[in-house]
Amino acid sequence: MIVVVTGPSAAGKTTWCQRLFPDDTVPECPPPPGQPSGIDPAETAAFWCEHDTRRWRHAVRREAAGGFAICDDDPMKLHYSWSMARLGALPPGHWRHEVDARREAMAAGRLGLADLFLVSVPSAVELRRRRDADPTRRRRNFDLHVRLAEPLREWYHAVERADPDRVRWQLPPEGLPADLPPPRADRCDPLLLDAVIAGLPQLD
Numbered sequence: 650m651i652v653v654v655t656g657p658s659a660a661g662k663t664t665w666c667q668r669l670f671p672d673d674t675v676p677e678c679p680p681p682p683g684q685p686s687g688i689d690p691a692e693t694a695a696f697w698c699e700h701d702t703r704r705w706r707h708a709v710r711r712e713a714a715g716g717f718a719i720c721d722d723d724p725m726k727l728h729y730s731w732s733m734a735r736l737g738a739l740p741p742g743h744w745r746h747e748v749d750a751r752r753e754a755m756a757a758g759r760l761g762l763a764d765l766f767l768v769s770v771p772s773a774v775e776l777r778r779r780r781d782a783d784p785t786r787r788r789r790n791f792d793l794h795v796r797l798a799e800p801l802r803e804w805y806h807a808v809e810r811a812d813p814d815r816v817r818w819q820l821p822p823e824g825l826p827a828d829l830p831p832p833r834a835d836r837c838d839p840l841l842l843d844a845v846i847a848g849l850p851q852l853d
Contacts, residue, residue: 736800
């Protein structure tokens with residue numbers, strides 16, 4: 650089983666993963682050098698999609714070795730592109746390139762949607778309280794990430810509509826939920842991604 654733990658910055662996902670599953674966590678990792686300028690949306694989407702597929706491969710290897718993998722944030726990462734587009738910080742055409750790149754990678758079996766998503770979206774007040782309580786963590790663009798919380802919630806509601814048992818709206822304090830769903834056979838099915846996209850609000 651591949652499990653994603655996600656939420657906005659300061660939601661507690663890294664702390665939860667490190668406390669409960671230090672040996673099974675697939676951490677977030679910085680992108681390699683050579684990031685594109687962003688002028689060409691297809692090139693930018695291909696670059697970030699390739700970064701996502703590396704994390705997905707890591708998760709699949711971890712699952713094969715130990716039975717499950719816990720991903721500190723979503724290897725698919727489309728929730729971020731969606732949230733930026735929803736705020737008007739990413740043009741709708743660029744968002745479409747991001748979707749198309751991930752859909753192609755899914756069709757090739759190089760990327761997928763996890764079996765289970767544990768989503769934590771605390772209030773803006775709580776996020777700021779947690780940020781202030783942990784001065785050891787650098788949280789770049791924190792105010793932007795607070796604004797991204799509601800579109801992130803929209804994204805995972807769309808995942809939930811596509812597969813209701815795939816999303817849980819908390820990080821259980823003692824570990825994984827007792828009533829785990831079975832591993833999914835449709836992880837890499839582009840039709841699943843299509844269903845998620847169809848469940849999102851329309852962009853202006």
